[in-house]
Amino acid sequence: MAERDTTDPCPLPLRTAYTAQESLVVEDDAGNAEAARITTILEGMLVAKGLLAKGEADQEIEKIETPGLHLGARLVARAWVDPDFRNRLLADGKLAAAELGMKVGEAQLVVVENTPDVHNLIVCTLCSCYPRSILGQPPSWYISKTYRSRAVREPRTVLHEFGLDIPEAVRVRVHDSNADMRYLVLPMPPAETVGRHEIDLAGLVSRDMLIGTAVLQR
Amino acid sequence: MRGYHDIGGSLSGPIPRTELPWLDWEKRVEAIRNLLGDSTRRVISLDEMRRGFESFGPEKYRKLSFYRRRLEAMIDILEEKGVLTRAELAAAVENSVQEPGET
Amino acid sequence: MPLFHAGERIRVLDLGKAGHVRIPAYVRGHVGTVVQFCGVFLNPEDLAIGNAGGRVVGCYRVEFLQTDLWTDYSEYPDDTLVTEIYEHWMEPAHG
Known part of the structure; x- marks a missing residue:
């Protein structure tokens, strides 16, 4: 575990080394498939509960892609x-x-x-x-x-x-x-x-x- | 009192330069959060979502990808607010897998 | 009426708050110079727990010398860092 730098008024830990993979976690195909499934189901549930209109997320996606x-x-x-x-x-x-x-x-x-x-x-x-x-x-x-x-x-x-x-x-x-x-x-x-x-x-x-x-x- | 997300100055290591594609599910997560946070709904604010991934623990924060973190934080907040439960969501996901004909 | 003005020296407090805060640990306790008043905003500390009816708080951009923030930053004494600090995390710094 990183030690604390005690000379600083707000002590910060000395630095922890991260690999590129730890720095930016990349989903593999299975991870993406799982996340896509959950997201689709979540959207469906939110539509069923009246929190989203059908197709509304697609419209918002078009907006954020612009x-x-x-x-x-x-x-x-x-x-x-x-x-x-x-x-x-x-x-x-x-x-x-x-x-x-x-x-x-x-x-x-x-x-x-x-x-x-x-x-x-x-x-x-x-x-x-x-x-x-x-x-x-x-x-x-x-x-x-x-x-x-x-x-x-x-x-x-x-x-x-x-x-x-x-x-x-x-x-x-x-x-x-x-x-x-x-x-x-x-x-x-x-x-x-x-x-x-x-x-x-x-x-x-x-x-x-x-x-x-x-x-x-x- | 320092959150595990509060990493200014505390890490060393390479900055990965591969550009990741922006996938449909990732756009959908962002779109859903935007809509749920809009002035007509105010179900999940940006601040609540951030609090979400700042609270689910350092292990999850370390292991999950950027958009997966946001998806998980959203689910946590929705459960907290009584909109749905994780169990309900998991059951629905499992049912969908068993019925491959459905879209 | 903003409490602090451009050019003023302030110290960032360490409020020891749990939960969602937007003041990075690395600036807490440090002295910087106010660059500009950004306006008033709902406090993210309240918003994060679903309280959208709280008081608004002033937000300022504050500039710090990198050589003050980091014990190993010595070669470029004019380099600075600017970040946004909420008014309740600030106090005047003298000298």
Whole structure:
């Protein structure tokens, strides 16, 4: 069992090593089949008890499948070409997203800007909070226990593992999304945005850039 | 007083990079939770579901996959609220297996 | 009227609460700087046990130096961590 670090006012256990399998448990075929069976039966029971309408879950599935990278990329591209929109996005992400017809379902979307001085990284140590209403499902690594645990304590090492080395002159700012806010990183734009179409610029944005584990090659 | 889910800074080890597919049952679990938590029902809030998987014990938390944790937490909360029992659910699952013609 | 303001130094309390709390263990007892007031929310500690009729509580983003949070974080003294803290877990920190 890990020993306690007693020099800290809130003693934390020294670290426990996890394997990749422990960090992200993957169901085998039997596990998936069992879970699918239980879920189907559960849905049926909830319909029988009047808590769900028949077919309602299917409709909700369509809804949750809709958001994705394309929405986040649009927000970023607009911010890159329009400085006033960028300011509004940084001030109130939910309101700014609504201008583009995007409904943020979470309490608030906080957009944090990468600059030549600051690099941002997003994590949820307690579970897996992520701006799902805009970006859809988080990557598997984001919900893994080792990412959740290590991103707050050794962000530069984690970023190095993602192929990103942040220079010493740039400070790393980690955001632990533990409560009601959801976060999106506004990556630094390409060297030249003048005259470029927003759609092309949106095409440069990757999901990992919006979490902070990648940057645009400039 | 530290929950077993409260792992900021306490683990080491590799970050797995394989992208897992998002399966239909997993989407269905999320969809059902969203619906049960909406303003017309308020049967399971996000906070209650979280409390669910923070209470079913470190072993289950360690062994179950991400969406299985949510499914199990939902079932626990539904039982807690008297909506159904695990026994009832298990019986229904068993009946469904014995009747392979049903969808 | 939020109790704390941007730029203020606060300490995160350790309330020793059982059950569902959203304050990670690694920040408890530490001093940070308020970044912004996020608004008032129903307390997740109440919501988790099905009580949606409780008081709302203020929530703040608070920024900590990584070198304060972790005894083995020394090489990059300007690196920080920001997380959300509920008002009842905060007290003013002086000095």
